[in-house]
Amino acid sequence: MxxxxxxxxxxxxxxxxxxxxxxxxxxxxxxxxxxxxxxxxxxxxxxxxxxxADRATARTVESRAIRVEASRDNVERLTLTVPGQHEPIAPTHWSFGQMCSLVSAPSSYLRDLPAPLAAINLQHGLLSHRAELVKTLETEDGRVELRAVTGPDYGxxxxxxxxxxxxxxxxxxxxxxxxxxxxxxxxxxxxxxxxxxxxxxxxxxxxxxxxxxxxxxxxxxxxxxxxxxxxxxxxxxxxxxxxxxxxxxxxxxxxxxxxxxxxxxxxxxxxxxxxxxxxxxxxxxxxxxxxxxxxxxxxxxxxx
Known part of the structure; x- marks a missing residue:
């Protein structure tokens, strides 16, 4: 220089x-x-x-073993029960969209439904999900939150x-x-x-x-x-x-x-x-x- x-x-x-x-x-x-x-x-x-990352847990589970519950009349308040996790899991806006995509359900449509109907539709999609396995990423910070739902081979x-x-x-x-x-x-x-x-x-x-x-x-x-x-x-x-x-x-x-x-x-x-x-x-x-x-x-x- x-x-x-x-x-x-x-x-x-x-x-x-x-x-x-x-x-x-x-x-x-x-x-x-x-x-x-x-x-x-x-x-x-x-x-x-x-x-x-230190607060996160990744696990691979059978999609049909995931249970969807609607405790309030708000689709954004759906909770999931996942094998290996004793606490109910709250999906984020992003992970809810991912889960809908995995089971070929339109997320924008489900978000407009009453929570009980959205839960029924999402549960049906998980039970009939052809890939059978999904990988979840959960984070605990006061409550357990579902940050991501991907295919089992997600790297x-x-x-x-x-x-x-x-x-x-x-x-x-x-x-x-x-x-x-x-x-x-x-x-x-x-x-x-x-x-x-x-x-x-x-x-x-x-x-x-x-x-x-x-x-x-x-x-x-x-x-x-x-x-x-x-x-x-x-x-x-x-x-x-x-x-x-x-x-x-x-x-x-x-x-x-x-x-x-x-x-x-x-x-x-x-x-x-x-x-x-x-x-x-x-x-x-x-x-x-x-x-x-x-x-x-x-x-x-x-x-x-």
Whole structure:
């Protein structure tokens, strides 16, 4: 890195965001996440997702052995009795939809029915379910909650496993390593300032009860991609984002790329060399995560 580039590090790096492409992927996450899904460090994100997994129990049961009960006249208040679990289980909005899908019942229709009728229809579907076996994921936190219902061969990769793999190369994601929550473009000076406080407004570390998503950059070590028409260096940075859902709402994926800047609403500017790995939660998903996704992330993170 040249002396002129080094000297500009604390005031921002001059960039040309018109080069490359724009990506709204991270921005869409930024717009949609409420405050309770935003985390200020990878350690906080990891602790939250690990605690959730520690309270969870996964089991494979015969679908016909599940009993559906309607204790109140509200379809969202249905409870289930599952073999091996003595307490009644309350399905979440997500797991109720999954269960309906597994037995080919329209969830939107059942939600509009009186609870006793919805329970009868769902029970019939479970009794006649051709696959016979289902895998449940239950979490106990004051009450027992059914977080997911999937097929028996569902290959779960826990959200905390993805966050833990990222922590090995990014630490806390706050600047203790090269990899951090990104800074922001100053449009007045056309510079990317990497030194921005991490707040609920600026963070790019997210987790809900259905998924996890994180975006990090190495924006204090620009790479000279070439020269601009005026002779200035054309600078870009390395970046990646990763996502997962341990309850089956989406696959696991890691996308790596180079970018020239990130604006306040987390739109990515000047993106080039985009590459992506996606792993479906099939039977051998955990093995693919260990042998394919994790090394790819590590290799990109340590490349010069």
């Amino acid at each position: 040249s002396a002129s580039i080094l000297s500009s590090a604390r005031t921002g790096f001059r960039i040309d965001p018109s080069r490359g492409e724009r990506s709204a992927r991270v921005s869409s996450e930024w717009f949609s996440r409420p405050d309770d899904e935003r985390y200020l460090s990878l350690s906080d994100l990891h602790a939250a997702t690990l605690a959730r 779960r990769i826990w959200d905390h496993e993805l966050v833990g793999a990222v922590r090995k190369i990014a630490g806390d994601g706050t600047g203790d390593t090269n990899w951090k929550v990104p800074g922001v473009i100053d449009w007045a000076t056309m510079t990317h300032n990497p030194y921005v406080d991490i707040t609920k407004e600026t963070t790019t570390l997210y987790a809900s009860d259905r998924d996890v998503f994180l975006f990090l950059v190495d924006d204090t070590h620009p790479i000279e991609a070439g020269r601009l028409p005026n002779g200035d260096p054309d600078l870009y940075f390395r970046g990646f984002y990763a996502w997962n859902s341990e309850v089956g709402s989406k696959s696991l994926g890691i996308a790596s790329f180079y970018l020239r800047g990130v604006c306040q609403n987390r739109m990515l500017w000047g993106v080039e060399n985009f590459e992506q790995i996606t792993i479906r939660h099939s039977k051998f998903a955990a093995s693919r995560f260990v042998h394919q996704a994790t090394p790819a992330l590590r290799n990109f993170a340590t490349a010069s």
